Amino acid sequence: MRLKIAVLPGDGIGPEVVNAAVRALRTLAEIGGFEFQFREFPIGGAALAETGFPLPKATLDACLESDAVLLGAVGSPKFDDLPRDRRPEAGLLQLRIALGGYANLRPAIAYNALTECSPLRATIVAGANVLFVRELLGGLYFGEPRAIDAASHSAWNTMRYSESEIERVARVAFEQAKLRGGKVTSVDKANVLETSQLWRSVVTRISKEYPAVALDHMYVDAFAMHLVTNPKRFDVVLTENLFGDILSDEAAAITGSLGMLPSATIGGAVNLYEPVHGSAPDLAGRNLANPLGAIASAAMMLRHTAAMYREADEIESAIRGVLAQGYRTADIHRSPGEQQVSTTEMGALVEEALTAAVIRRQAYHAV
Numbered sequence: 001m002r003l004k005i006a007v008l009p010g011d012g013i014g015p016e017v018v019n020a021a022v023r024a025l026r027t028l029a030e031i032g033g034f035e036f037q038f039r040e041f042p043i044g045g046a047a048l049a050e051t052g053f054p055l056p057k058a059t060l061d062a063c064l065e066s067d068a069v070l071l072g073a074v075g076s077p078k079f080d081d082l083p084r085d086r087r088p089e090a091g092l093l094q095l096r097i098a099l100g101g102y103a104n105l106r107p108a109i110a111y112n113a114l115t116e117c118s119p120l121r122a123t124i125v126a127g128a129n130v131l132f133v134r135e136l137l138g139g140l141y142f143g144e145p146r147a148i149d150a151a152s153h154s155a156w157n158t159m160r161y162s163e164s165e166i167e168r169v170a171r172v173a174f175e176q177a178k179l180r181g182g183k184v185t186s187v188d189k190a191n192v193l194e195t196s197q198l199w200r201s202v203v204t205r206i207s208k209e210y211p212a213v214a215l216d217h218m219y220v221d222a223f224a225m226h227l228v229t230n231p232k233r234f235d236v237v238l239t240e241n242l243f244g245d246i247l248s249d250e251a252a253a254i255t256g257s258l259g260m261l262p263s264a265t266i267g268g269a270v271n272l273y274e275p276v277h278g279s280a281p282d283l284a285g286r287n288l289a290n291p292l293g294a295i296a297s298a299a300m301m302l303r304h305t306a307a308m309y310r311e312a313d314e315i316e317s318a319i320r321g322v323l324a325q326g327y328r329t330a331d332i333h334r335s336p337g338e339q340q341v342s343t344t345e346m347g348a349l350v351e352e353a354l355t356a357a358v359i360r361r362q363a364y365h366a367v
């Protein structure tokens, strides 16, 4: 297997967590004999400082020529006062549009070893496994018109969805549900918003193509409550861009930390893999960040871009194994029985577990 991977570390803890993800991929490539080529490019604040643009043309061109993009995070307090379209975050939004991936998969899994880590009761989170399918290229993020108008002392954004934008992301959610628990919950605000009324009717129509998948609808406010009181009732959650942004951060409470959540953006010319969290300026440069969301994003890359299901599973098992042994970065460290480790140590532990698993498997097949 050959894979050209564009690596965009970005800002804050981005480079620290991406480094751990690249190490896991390199390890697999070395032992498994795969040709993974990594090329690094600036994005976000790092790119602004270097070139004056949050998404330089060279970075975008390289991404479009790659098989997959692995991104850390963008954003820095240094650039918080810039106008919206010149901020680091604009670079990420421009990249998402250019790559064309409209379905952002964000799994939130309550690992057994971490159920005590959640601020929610262990009995509530144990066994929870929710896959968010967030629409990524529409809604309030991109709708026109949008403006700040000094003369009228006001500002506005537009929430807009076309039927085809809803259809294509809905199909991804139903397809994913077929591979999992067979259930889709579509989250909207159809009691108030026209976009949500359209959303609900299109999702209902598409659901008829998937008789084996059960569909229910829920208003976003009630969903936000049910997600933390009974997360186990959900399998695949399909929702629009801004609701998905907010609810997937809320889902971090199920897993124990925002640092645990990975994501894959699929459906476009080149898939994009990034942890759900941001640049965490409070942790940046301190070797404290949790790299597991980034490493799990690399597993999603192997699954969704390279169809390397076995290796993707092996990365995820290595993560589970290291957690089961009691290793914790600071954000998921709760009791004296657990051993606190740094970002780089956690990366090395996953690498070790992964190496051992692959060598075991190869030895088994060699017999």
Ligand code: NAD
Pocket (backbone or CB within 6 Å): 013, 017, 072, 073, 074, 075, 076, 077, 089, 092, 257, 258, 259, 260, 274, 275, 276, 277, 278, 279, 280, 281, 282, 283, 288, 289, 290, 291, 293, 331
């Ligand atoms: P954030 O996700 O960076 O941090 C929120 C909280 O979670 C902080 O307390 C942080 O310490 C913690 N956290 C985040 N990732 C962690 C990890 N891997 N390990 C341990 N703890 C972790 O969100 P924020 O503070 O609201 O935003 C900071 C910057 O990041 C802003 O500029 C924002 O725009 C940007 N941002 C970027 C992305 C992205 O690049 N995809 C996502 C969200 C926010």
Ligand code: IPM
Pocket (backbone or CB within 6 Å): 074, 075, 089, 092, 093, 245, 276
């Ligand atoms: C995310 C982030 C981004 C988003 C920002 C940084 C543009 O919060 O990936 O969740 O809102 O999509």
Ligand code: MN
Pocket (backbone or CB within 6 Å): 245, 246, 249, 276
């Ligand atoms: Mn977000």
